[in-house]
Amino acid sequence: MQPGFRRSRAAFGVLAAVALLACGPRTRAAGDTPAASPPAARASASGAERSAPGIAPFAAGASAGPADPAPDPAWAGPAPRTSSGFRNPGMAETEPRWGALLRWQWQRLLSGLPRDVPGGWHPAVLQPDLEPFRARRPEPRIVWLGHDTFLLAVGGTLVMTDPQLSERAGPLSFIGPRRRVPVPVAVGALPHVDIVVISHDHYDHLDRATVLGLNAQAGGPPLFLVPLGAGAWMRGQGIGNVRELDWWDSVNARGLKVVFVPARHFSGRTPFAVNRSLWGGWIVDHPTFRFYFAGDTGYGPLFREIGRRFAPIDLAAIPIGSYEPRWFMSPMHVDPEEAVRIHLDVGARRSVGMHWGTFQLTDEALDEPPKALARALAAARLPAGAFFTMGFGEVRQFAPRPAAPVASGAAEREAR
Ligand code: ZN
Ligand code: ZN
Helix, strand or coil: CCCCHHHHHHHHHHHHHHHCCCCCCEEEEEEEECCCCCCCCHHHHHCCCCCCCCCCCCCCCCCHHHCCCCHHHHHCCCCCCCCCCCCCCEEECCCCHHHHHCCCCCCHHHHHHCCCCCCCCCCCECCCHHHHHHCCCCCCEEECCCCCCCEEEEEEEEEEEEECCCCCCCCCCCCCCCEEECCCCCHCCCCCCCCCCCCCCCCCCHHHHHHHHHHHCCCCCCCEEECCCCCHHHHHHHHHCCEEEEECEEECCEEEEEEECCCCCCCCCCCCCCCCCCCEEEHHHCEEEEEEECCCEEECHHHHHHHHHHEEEEEEEEEEECCCHHHHHCCCCHHHHHHHHHHCEEEEEEEEEEEECCEEECCCCCCCCHHHHHHHHHHCCCCCCEEECCCCCCCEEECCCCCCCCCCCCCCCECC
């Protein structure tokens, strides 16, 4: 390969990666009125389950707020609309932050960022035993396949989150951040997946090759649950078994109730189509196990609203990576300390860190998020086991709790 070509290809890849990050939401300084006017009745009729007993209030940060706060109406309704798509409550319509992007890139150049792992990043990659998944054993079980890709089995139903098993997180096979850890399982070697949930359309979460692979799986395509506005792209790929959901909408499928919940983030697969589709997280609810998948998100009062409706959560998957520099990333990506606040706000019995170690998207070293998470847990006086990280390809099994009614926090109306 010609050095010049290699250089320009690398530059193009970096540009493709950061272009989307540059379009993050900016906080509005003044005159900030949430456009969402949620029906109060919906929020108050949600069953109002309270935080899990035994979860200590988070005392380390003033902004964490009271342990049992009033609901925040700004996040309690459907996602606020704009003329072309969606926005976060309390934030202006998204405008490209080109100046901030250039400042970040200039700082990176001057400071030699992103940071490397001394000696290189060579974590162990396990070959997971997928037989219990294939056998559809009823007890809750997850396997981490890197980044935000989990396969969850609960009650004999298999759910996959943000499937990304490609070599790059980009629009083409040779553009975008390169995978830094091999995939533990190829998409063709997976057991039959029943439901796929997609948090938003960024390339590290919605990967064309992986969703096409799942759509072509033996035994028929899974049900793809996607944010409002993302269905057209899916159908354009020839994927037809798709449902689009707004925040708090739900779908009942294969013994599960799956609810789309808010996140503070943005969307777009090109800088010219930002926030046309929605973003969010997912509650996967079974009578014996409630799972929360947070997607990509900045911190905000939305998590107390999620906790008010769905606590206690048996397992929460919360992002802990892609957070530096904070001045640029904080509106759209939490750091590990904020991830611990989310863990507490949503009333999670235990949480697992995700969105780290797989693609280098930001300045911190690939191995830094778990170390920062350990410091944040210690500062919050939480045991390490309350919020853990998993190895690539690692499987964990959980004890099902006694059967309880599925969550009532979702909107009454079904997803469209
Ligand atoms: Zn994203
Ligand atoms: Zn991401």
